[in-house]
Amino acid sequence: xxxxxxxxxxxxxxxDSDTRPAQTDTLITLPDSPVRATSIRATAQVFEDPKxxxxxxxxxxxxxxxxNVLLTGETGTGxxxxxxxxxxxxxxxxxxxxxxxxxxxxxxxxESELFGHEKGAFTGAFSARPGWFxxxxxxxxxxxxxxxxxxxLQVKLLRVLQEREVVRLGSRKPVPIDVRIIAATHVRLEEAxxxxxxxxxxxxxxxxxxxxxPALRDRPGDILPLAQHFLAVYRQRxxxxxxxxxxxxxxxxxxxxxxxxxxxxxxxxxHALLVSESHQIRAEDLQLSSLSxxxxxxxxxDSAPQPAEDTLRQVLLTLFERPPADLFDRIEDTVLRxxxxxxxxxxxxxxxxxxxxxxxxxxxxxxxxxxxxRR
Ligand SMILES: Nc1ncnc2c1ncn2[C@@H]1O[C@H](COP(=O)(O)OP(=O)(O)OP(=O)(O)O)[C@@H](O)[C@H]1O
Numbered sequence: 001x002x003x004x005x006x007x008x009x010x011x012x013x014x015x016d017s018d019t020r021p022a023q024t025d026t027l028i029t030l031p032d033s034p035v036r037a038t039s040i041r042a043t044a045q046v047f048e049d050p051k052x053x054x055x056x057x058x059x060x061x062x063x064x065x066x067x068n069v070l071l072t073g074e075t076g077t078g079x080x081x082x083x084x085x086x087x088x089x090x091x092x093x094x095x096x097x098x099x100x101x102x103x104x105x106x107x108x109x110x111e112s113e114l115f116g117h118e119k120g121a122f123t124g125a126f127s128a129r130p131g132w133f134x135x136x137x138x139x140x141x142x143x144x145x146x147x148x149x150x151x152x153l154q155v156k157l158l159r160v161l162q163e164r165e166v167v168r169l170g171s172r173k174p175v176p177i178d179v180r181i182i183a184a185t186h187v188r189l190e191e192a193x194x195x196x197x198x199x200x201x202x203x204x205x206x207x208x209x210x211x212x213x214p215a216l217r218d219r220p221g222d223i224l225p226l227a228q229h230f231l232a233v234y235r236q237r238x239x240x241x242x243x244x245x246x247x248x249x250x251x252x253x254x255x256x257x258x259x260x261x262x263x264x265x266x267x268x269x270x271h272a273l274l275v276s277e278s279h280q281i282r283a284e285d286l287q288l289s290s291l292s293x294x295x296x297x298x299x300x301x302d303s304a305p306q307p308a309e310d311t312l313r314q315v316l317l318t319l320f321e322r323p324p325a326d327l328f329d330r331i332e333d334t335v336l337r338x339x340x341x342x343x344x345x346x347x348x349x350x351x352x353x354x355x356x357x358x359x360x361x362x363x364x365x366x367x368x369x370x371x372x373x374r375r
Contacts, residue, residue, distance in 0.1 A: 045081065046229050049221030051214045055082075062209045063089035068161075070146075070206050071184040073213030075345050076263030079184040080144060082213065087140040092180055095139025100132050103148030103346065111153055112169050115160070121170025133166045136179045146183040146206065147192055151199070158202045181206060186344055216258040216265065223253055226262060230269040231281070238273060248283040256288050260341045264288075267337075289338055333368050336361070340370065 047056045062069065063086045071079040080099060087097045105113060112121070116131030132141055143149075149157065160166050161181065165174040183206045192198035216223065227245060235243060245253075249272075258264055272285040336354070340361075343349035347365070351358040365371045 044229065045085070046222055046225045048225040049219035051219045052222055055211065055213065058211065059086060060089060062086070062211075064091060065209075066091075066180055067208040068181045068183070068206050069209045069211060070189070070203075071182065071211050071213060072189070073184075073186065074215050074259075074261055075186045075341070076261035077213040077215060078262050079186075079213055080142065082211065083140070083142045083182040083184065086182060087142075087180075090140070090180065092139050096136050097140050097142065098132055098136040099142040099144060101144045103145035107150045107153070110149070111156070114153070115156065115166050116168040116175075118168050118170035121168070125170065128168070131166065131168065133160065133177045133179060134175060138178055139180075141179045141181055143181060143183040143206075145185060147185040147187045147189055147198060151197070154199045154202050158199060158205060161202075161205050183207075216261040220254060222262075223258075223265070224250060226265055227253055227269055230266050231273070234270045234273050240273060243273060243276060244280045246280050246282045249281045249286055252283045252286055252288065259289075264341065289341075333364075336364055336368070337370060340365065 047053055059082060069083075069086060071082055073079055083099070084097055087093060100114070102110060108122075112125070112129070112131065114131045114133060116129055116134055117125050119125060119128045160177065163174070164178075165176050167174050189198050189203050189207075193200045193203050216226075224245075227250075231243065231245070235241070253265070253268075260267075268286050268288055269281075271287055272281045275287075276282070276285045336350075339353050340347075340350045343353055347358050347361050351361045354361070362371070366373045
């Protein structure tokens with residue numbers, strides 16, 4: 001089933017209108033704002049596998065309520081997309097949707113970004129700024145990678161959720177808040193709670209409704225429809241004509257374990273369209289890693305992974321089979337992408353694994369389009 005329901009709201013980028021936005025494939029970027037907000041994109045969504053159909057109907061049930069939602073699932077399973085969907089189907093659809101990656105900022109910065117600050121609250125606070133909680137008023141605040149929130153801030157977040165008010169850094173005046181929280185994590189929070197790394201009371205407050213997103217390998221009925229969907233999206237973007245999937249390519253897609261889930265499938269299809277030299281996508285056009293990610297349930301959440309020697313070997317073999325002109329750039333980019341997925345999209349772990357600074361990792365990931373500069 002291709003859902004044509006609006007996946008986003010456009011209120012922050014359009015004038016006062018009380019009608020729901022029409023579905024569109026336009027990429028829209030939020031205007032500069034004192035708070036971080038991601039660009040928003042309305043896309044068709046694929047929910048074909050029975051597991052996804054069940055997820056969609058659960059989501060429609062819970063969306064209209066005001067309950068906080070906790071989304072769990074491996075990286076790339078569509079947590080942010082589902083969060084946008086819940087928002088679009090909620091009574092808050094006309095308010096802002098603000099996505100915040102709690103793991104992307106230093107502890108000192110997250111606090112002022114989330115809760116805001118007054119002028120002079122700390123060195124460099126030249127003017128007062130509202131935080132994400134205030135900016136999301138009337139809408140939804142999506143707290144991604146909530147498991148990365150430092151304990152000190154977990155205490156503060158819990159208080160904000162209980163009191164329904166926020167106090168900016170450097171101020172004593174409480175400001176009432178009106179947001180629905182959707183949090184997401186790719187680690188098992190129950191285990192972080194047991195290990196004393198995540199507060200149990202906050203876990204229950206955030207997870208009034210818990211939605212587990214199945215890994216792509218556990219919903220095989222979605223693989224080919226998603227591949228067709230991404231083929232259509234990227235064909236249109238690249239201005240290409242119809243490029244069908246060869247049956248061997250379909251078999252290869254169905255056999256792959258998809259450790260990077262839907263994002264990995266999207267990248268594989270995009271890449272295949274770029275390198276395909278025939279009128280169809282052949283199996284050899286699909287560059288799939290042999291990477292198998294450590295299970296989030298068994299792998300410790302905060303330990304750096306070991307170098308993925310098998311993966312690197314596979315990457316090099318693939319490149320040397322068909323060496324492109326810009327070989328060294330391609331090797332660097334591919335190693336970085338693979339290491340980043342291996343580290344479950346954790347920039348600090350990727351930096352540690354590759355022995356480069358986190359800033360260097362971040363700017364390269366932005367340059368090659370893996371992450372959004374605004375996040
Ligand atoms: N059901 C779907 N139909 C079509 N595209 C999808 C679907 N689910 C996810 N995608 C696409 O897959 C990509 C990854 O999805 P998303 O960013 O929501 O995953 P995520 O679980 O939030 O990832 P992470 O844990 O790394 O933050 C996005 O480009 C998204 O648009």
